[in-house]
Amino acid sequence: MVTYVFLAAAALAIIFSILAIAHRSPIINVLSLVVVFFALAAIYAVLGMDFLAAIQLIVYAGAVLVLFLFVIMLLNIRSVDRLGSGRRLQAMLGTAVSIAIGAAIVVAIATLTPAAGAVAPGSTHGTAFPIGRSLMTTHLLPFELVSLLLVAALVGALVLARKENQ
Amino acid sequence: MSTIPISPTWILYLSAILFVIGAVGVLLRRNGISIFLALELMLNAANLAFASFAFRFAGTSLTAGHALDGQIFIFFIIAVAAAEAAVGLALFIAMYRRKETIDVDRFNILRW
Amino acid sequence: MLGSLWIIPLLPLTGFVLNLFLGWCKARKSFVTIVGVGSVGLATIASYWAIIGYLEQPARVIVERYFTWITAGKITVDAAFQFDPLTVVMIAFVTFVGFLIHVYSIGYMHGESDTAYARFFAYMNLFMFAMLVLVLGSSLPLMFVGWEGVGLCSYLLIGFYFEDTYCAASGKKAFIANRIGDVGFVLGIFATFAIFGSADFTRFLPMAAAHPQQYAGWATAIGLLLFIGATGKSAQIPLYVWLPDAMAGPTPVSALIHAATMVTAGVYMVVRCNVIYRIGPAALLVVAIVGGLTAIYAATIAIAQNDIKKVLAYSTISQLGYMFLGAGVGAFAAAIFHVVTHAFFKALLFLGAGSVIHACSGNQDMRTMGGLRKVMPTTYWTFLAATLAISGIFPFAGFFSKDEILGKTFAAGASNLHGFGWLYYILWFLGITAAFITAFYMFRLVYMTFHGEFRGTEEEKQHLHESPRTMTLPLQVLGVLSIIGGLIGIPKLMTGHASWNLIEHFLDPVVIPLGASHTGEIAAEVSQHGVGAGIEWLLLILSLSIAIGGILVARSSYTGEHAFEKPKRFTDRHPALYKLVLNKYYIDEIYDRAVIQPLYRFARFCWKAIDTIVIDGIIVNGAAFMTELTGDILRFLQTGNVRNYALSVAMGVLLLIVILW
Numbered sequence: 001m002v003t004y005v006f007l008a009a010a011a012l013a014i015i016f017s018i019l020a021i022a023h024r025s026p027i028i029n030v031l032s033l034v035v036v037f038f039a040l041a042a043i044y045a046v047l048g049m050d051f052l053a054a055i056q057l058i059v060y061a062g063a064v065l066v067l068f069l070f071v072i073m074l075l076n077i078r079s080v081d082r083l084g085s086g087r088r089l090q091a092m093l094g095t096a097v098s099i100a101i102g103a104a105i106v107v108a109i110a111t112l113t114p115a116a117g118a119v120a121p122g123s124t125h126g127t128a129f130p131i132g133r134s135l136m137t138t139h140l141l142p143f144e145l146v147s148l149l150l151v152a153a154l155v156g157a158l159v160l161a162r163k164e165n166q
Numbered sequence: 167m168s169t170i171p172i173s174p175t176w177i178l179y180l181s182a183i184l185f186v187i188g189a190v191g192v193l194l195r196r197n198g199i200s201i202f203l204a205l206e207l208m209l210n211a212a213n214l215a216f217a218s219f220a221f222r223f224a225g226t227s228l229t230a231g232h233a234l235d236g237q238i239f240i241f242f243i244i245a246v247a248a249a250e251a252a253v254g255l256a257l258f259i260a261m262y263r264r265k266e267t268i269d270v271d272r273f274n275i276l277r278w
Numbered sequence: 279m280l281g282s283l284w285i286i287p288l289l290p291l292t293g294f295v296l297n298l299f300l301g302w303c304k305a306r307k308s309f310v311t312i313v314g315v316g317s318v319g320l321a322t323i324a325s326y327w328a329i330i331g332y333l334e335q336p337a338r339v340i341v342e343r344y345f346t347w348i349t350a351g352k353i354t355v356d357a358a359f360q361f362d363p364l365t366v367v368m369i370a371f372v373t374f375v376g377f378l379i380h381v382y383s384i385g386y387m388h389g390e391s392d393t394a395y396a397r398f399f400a401y402m403n404l405f406m407f408a409m410l411v412l413v414l415g416s417s418l419p420l421m422f423v424g425w426e427g428v429g430l431c432s433y434l435l436i437g438f439y440f441e442d443t444y445c446a447a448s449g450k451k452a453f454i455a456n457r458i459g460d461v462g463f464v465l466g467i468f469a470t471f472a473i474f475g476s477a478d479f480t481r482f483l484p485m486a487a488a489h490p491q492q493y494a495g496w497a498t499a500i501g502l503l504l505f506i507g508a509t510g511k512s513a514q515i516p517l518y519v520w521l522p523d524a525m526a527g528p529t530p531v532s533a534l535i536h537a538a539t540m541v542t543a544g545v546y547m548v549v550r551c552n553v554i555y556r557i558g559p560a561a562l563l564v565v566a567i568v569g570g571l572t573a574i575y576a577a578t579i580a581i582a583q584n585d586i587k588k589v590l591a592y593s594t595i596s597q598l599g600y601m602f603l604g605a606g607v608g609a610f611a612a613a614i615f616h617v618v619t620h621a622f623f624k625a626l627l628f629l630g631a632g633s634v635i636h637a638c639s640g641n642q643d644m645r646t647m648g649g650l651r652k653v654m655p656t657t658y659w660t661f662l663a664a665t666l667a668i669s670g671i672f673p674f675a676g677f678f679s680k681d682e683i684l685g686k687t688f689a690a691g692a693s694n695l696h697g698f699g700w701l702y703y704i705l706w707f708l709g710i711t712a713a714f715i716t717a718f719y720m721f722r723l724v725y726m727t728f729h730g731e732f733r734g735t736e737e738e739k740q741h742l743h744e745s746p747r748t749m750t751l752p753l754q755v756l757g758v759l760s761i762i763g764g765l766i767g768i769p770k771l772m773t774g775h776a777s778w779n780l781i782e783h784f785l786d787p788v789v790i791p792l793g794a795s796h797t798g799e800i801a802a803e804v805s806q807h808g809v810g811a812g813i814e815w816l817l818l819i820l821s822l823s824i825a826i827g828g829i830l831v832a833r834s835s836y837t838g839e840h841a842f843e844k845p846k847r848f849t850d851r852h853p854a855l856y857k858l859v860l861n862k863y864y865i866d867e868i869y870d871r872a873v874i875q876p877l878y879r880f881a882r883f884c885w886k887a888i889d890t891i892v893i894d895g896i897i898v899n900g901a902a903f904m905t906e907l908t909g910d911i912l913r914f915l916q917t918g919n920v921r922n923y924a925l926s927v928a929m930g931v932l933l934l935i936v937i938l939w
Contacts, residue, residue: 002170002171002172003171003172006172006176010176010180013180013184014180014183014184014187017184017187017188017207018187020191020203020204020207021187021188021190021191021194021195021200021203021204021207022191026197026199026200029200029203030203033203033206033207036184036207036210037210040210040213040214043177043214043217044217046170046172047170047172047177047217047220047221048170048221048224049217049220049221049237049240051237052217052237052240052241055241055244056213056244059244059245059248060206060210060244060247060248063248064206064247064248064251065206067251067252067255068199068202068203068251068255071199071255071258071259072199074259075199075258075259075262075268077197077199077268080195080196080197080200087271087921090193090194090921090922090925091193091194093925093929094189094190094193094194094921094925094928095190095193095194097189097193097925097928097929097932098186098189098190098193098928099186099190100932101185101186101189101928101931101932101935102182102183102185102186102189104932104935104936105182105185105186106179106182109175109178109179109182113174113175113178124220124221124224124237125224125233125234126237130234131234131237131238131241134234134238135238135241138232139238142238142242146242146245146246149245149246149249150245150248150249152249153248153249153250153252153253154252156252156253156256157252157253157255157256158256159256160253160256160257160259160260161256161259161260163263164263189928192924193921193924193925193928196921270919270920270921271919271921273918273920274917274918274919275918276916276918277916277917277918277919278913278914278916278917278918
């Protein structure tokens, strides 16, 4: 059954990600991406990374994409142009390169990844407590740095978005 | 069941597909915010790859005390992506104020 | 003094520096005189002091090493001076004659400005320094330092009146001709280093002498290369062309540099390296041939010249030919003997000519002179003494030295030296003919200048006067030396005692005996008993009569009631020949066409074609152009479009993946 969940989630992700980049309406794009994030959260949960699934939903889907929505509505963007409009060569080359990179990655996956062993449920320790402990002990430094980064982002966003005649 | 019957390799393939879709979105869209959106997709694809490896090596802790590295990394990526999104969107707001458009092709003064 | 030989050259060097300074301060002439003449005087005293010290102690060769000058791999060259019989002889006359000429210059250069006067003495002192280094140096490189130094001073002094284009050009000509010879000299030094590992006289000469067979071929090469330098410095065929034009310099310069000292450096070098030449007899043969040919060649040119200094210049070239002829037949002591006597009488001749030119208000053309013996008796009598000496009249100085050389040449012929006996006979014949010609043209000079009636302008005639004391005193001293100077080399023939030939005896140690491994073939010591005493006397009388014959021919041609008639008839009958000789066989014109013009054309080509087009155009400008072009093309990458940049990034990532696979 777990496999089916995974497969469903994967299919969802792929379909809606295509929608997220291809549709003309920006609102639809954002909302499709929300669905993609839900699907990914489901995959995390299935793999036993509960905390991460929660974070993904709360922060990523719930905050970042909502921010996107706010900005879209603020700037009142009704519709965006079709995919690949305007510059043909750029579009073709872009597609080609992306597919090439994708192919490279796929080949790498096929040839380089070691065979996997079986994983027992619960052995990923993806709950809040182990991750929290790890953050506060082994990975304390990056944790603090990230908080610094967030402050910087805050200030930056404030400054950039400020009206100019102040 | 005693083991989770998902092969990490499938997850990697999925991550690759999502990455390619995101790349196509970044390179082909003209609207700045749409580019950003596709960028978020790419980041998530990367997250998925990390997750697959975290899953693969779960319980077989690579080095003592670093068993949860994969997940921690995903955590940080999410944090950074959030920060980046905030700043980027503020940038787009400023750009819109200047030119009434966020068509990326219009901002091309820095050319030959 | 013997422990500090370095003081001897240092004195004139100090004089040089001080005189430069005095010239810069425009000091009075008296200061410059004291420094300029005094330094040379002190150097003379120091030299004689050293000589006395040398004679009193038993060692024959003394070397004073001061410091290591060059170390390069296995080669070291020390800065060292040496004292041996050859150096002693050279120093003795170089310093003394140099001093006399400096004294003479006080009067001669009196009319110059203060700065020019100081400059003159500065250069003269520098010359003395360089010449002393040349003679004292104990290795070929150090000798070469002096060699180049005298060349430089020759340039500076010939072009002393540098504002005149001709003088400046003459200076350049002298320096360039010298330099061409120096190529050979330098190659010779290199070869010496390569073959013997050292160019120190005390090292490589004994080494060569000990194994004559082994080094024979190389010695010939080294000897020839060094001799090329000697043809430049000592004005032999083919590089003599600078000496006649060098007469553009002040007369004391001609006397000192181009008569007494610098031009003899080549002879000194050959005698110093006599071991090399004796081992490689082909080189020695070349020396003799060149010397003999030059002797007669220059003498023929001298007959037709009308400028008093040019006659003396060609005479110098001719006499140098004699010296090389002497060295070339192995009579090294005789060659040096002639160097010494020549220094005396040639310096005297030049100084006397200077006196004459001074009196004739700068005129140097003998056709407008005459009758000067009544006006300047001191000059006349000393000049006559020198002329008798150069003509080889007994018992004046030149007689003994010239006769020695001719006698040894004849003996070389008689003993069939190296199997070329016939060649030496020819050379002897050339030498004796040249002696006749020498006597002729020298007395032609005397008769035209001092005898008969004055043929110049009235204004010049009023001006005629004897020279001041500072000028006539050196003339008198040199006159005495021209008379008695030959007595240091009286041949055994006359006295029955070999040891009375002082100079030959004294210079014996310089001719190092060759090792036992040699066969009799290589020895080039021509002993007098190649011919019997009878033949020797015959030769002596012959040369004396030939000389007197020349004098008589000159007398009948240029004095008396029918003066100038005979020569005129001769030139009228052979106008082409006369023109050829008068124009010195057009050798300068030939050199110009054959060597100088092609070089100019080559230089122009290098400039126009290579420098302008290739280097400036293609390489320098081309590089700039290519850079500009590249920039012009590449700037189109900056589209300003962010999506293009993103695409570039993606392509870069792809490339990286492919490379790092």
